[in-house]
Amino acid sequence: MKSLEELKAIRDRMQGQVGMRSEDDTQTRVVVGMATCGIASGARPVLTALSDLVQEKNLHNVSVTQTGCIGLCQFEPIVEVFEPGQEKVTYIKMTPEKAKDVVEQHLIQGRIVKDYIIPKTLG
Amino acid sequence: MMPELSLNVLDVAQNSVRAEASLIEISVLADTLEDKLTIQIQDNGCGMTAEQAAHVEDPFFTTRTTRKVGLGVPFFKLAAESTGGSFSIDTAPGAGTTVTAVFKLSHIDRMPLGDMTSTIYTLITMNEQIDFLYLYQVDDRSFTLDTREFRQVLGDVSFQEPEISAYIKEYLAENEQETRQGIAI
Numbered sequence: 001m002k003s004l005e006e007l008k009a010i011r012d013r014m015q016g017q018v019g020m021r022s023e024d025d026t027q028t029r030v031v032v033g034m035a036t037c038g039i040a041s042g043a044r045p046v047l048t049a050l051s052d053l054v055q056e057k058n059l060h061n062v063s064v065t066q067t068g069c070i071g072l073c074q075f076e077p078i079v080e081v082f083e084p085g086q087e088k089v090t091y092i093k094m095t096p097e098k099a100k101d102v103v104e105q106h107l108i109q110g111r112i113v114k115d116y117i118i119p120k121t122l123g
Numbered sequence: 124m125m126p127e128l129s130l131n132v133l134d135v136a137q138n139s140v141r142a143e144a145s146l147i148e149i150s151v152l153a154d155t156l157e158d159k160l161t162i163q164i165q166d167n168g169c170g171m172t173a174e175q176a177a178h179v180e181d182p183f184f185t186t187r188t189t190r191k192v193g194l195g196v197p198f199f200k201l202a203a204e205s206t207g208g209s210f211s212i213d214t215a216p217g218a219g220t221t222v223t224a225v226f227k228l229s230h231i232d233r234m235p236l237g238d239m240t241s242t243i244y245t246l247i248t249m250n251e252q253i254d255f256l257y258l259y260q261v262d263d264r265s266f267t268l269d270t271r272e273f274r275q276v277l278g279d280v281s282f283q284e285p286e287i288s289a290y291i292k293e294y295l296a297e298n299e300q301e302t303r304q305g306i307a308i
Contacts, residue, residue: 001266001301002294007276010286034249036195039134040125044241051248055285066249068141 028062028107029082030054035069042095043077049096050079053103062107075118081106090118124198127237128162128226131199133245135164135222138195140250141186142168142220147246150258151239153228153308159208160226160233160308167219176214199224206230228308236308240295243268247291248282257295259302266298 032038032047051064070078075092079102082088089112091102098116105111125131132149139147144166152161171179178184180200185193200210203224214220226233243257247270257268273282273291282288 002290002297004272004276007273007287007290007294010290011277011280014280014284014286034133034137034245036134036193036198039130040194040198044130044133044238044245047245047249048241051283051288055283055288066245068137 026061026084028084030062030064030107031067031080031082032064033068033070033076033078033080034066037069037073038076038078041076045096046077046079046094046099049099050103053100054107057103057108059103059107072118091116092118124202124234126234128202128234129237129239129242131195131202131224132162132164132239133242134195135199136242136246139164139166139168139220140246140253142166142170144168144219144253146254146256148256148258149243149246150260151236151308152258152260153236153262153306155228155262155306158228160228160236161223162226163221163223165219165221170216170218170220171212171214172216176212179212180210196222202226202234206233240292240299243295244288244292248288251282259299261302261304261306261308264302264304266302268294268298 030050032043032050034043034047047064047066054062054064070080072078072092077094079091079094079099080088081091081102089106091098091113094116101113102116105113125134136147136149146167148165150161150163179196182194182197199222203210203226206227207230208225208227210225211223212220213223239259243255247255255268255270259266277287280287282291
């Protein structure tokens, strides 16, 4: 069984090197719809993939959060990206694989993954 | 329908989050002798009036405004009742809400429990303002995860720090494996 002792050891190791998360206006927010519609269509693995990748790639200016129903249930799982000063980008019918592309191309290189976004006429 | 019960748990627990609970208790109890699986989600949130509670099992009732149907609770109820189990909601305004679903473990129509580790991990790391008490029990073996204990150790270190979230995931996965001892739930 894993114990709290291990957590204490991690805590001691981290002492002093905990980076403060910047919560200012340079922060990009990635929001995953996690209502019944999202969860039923596979939002949980998408959310996990996004938060794992953001951690793995050390993207300190990106926070991954969840929200309720966005109102476009037929396009779930939906991921919205809010960058400061930019228009919201809505990705639809997401999968963990597509999430990887969004992290690498959009969040790191700044190129919107056009193939995955919602058509203008539907949004 | 949800393909695994752990997704119903994640979904129904979101109601507790929206009810502004400060503590959410989730328990999964599998009893192979009695052939019973009990899943309970209990919160200390705002609760519901008798009228809301009576409506909540109806798919065409929801408190949200973005759409007109609320399938979370009806899905969970159907998943339990289609195994010959039972489903109940105990609530009152200001007194929190307890949702209990009982399944016949061996019933052909019982959905697999699925990835509880991901469900609890998602709830804990995405809702740091809320404490969670998770109990997972198979026959006489069990483990708990209490975020209040974690927070006592960690102080103000966030659960989203990579080392901590990795620990939480491993804690859940390893302890579940040791508790299940090869029994598929």
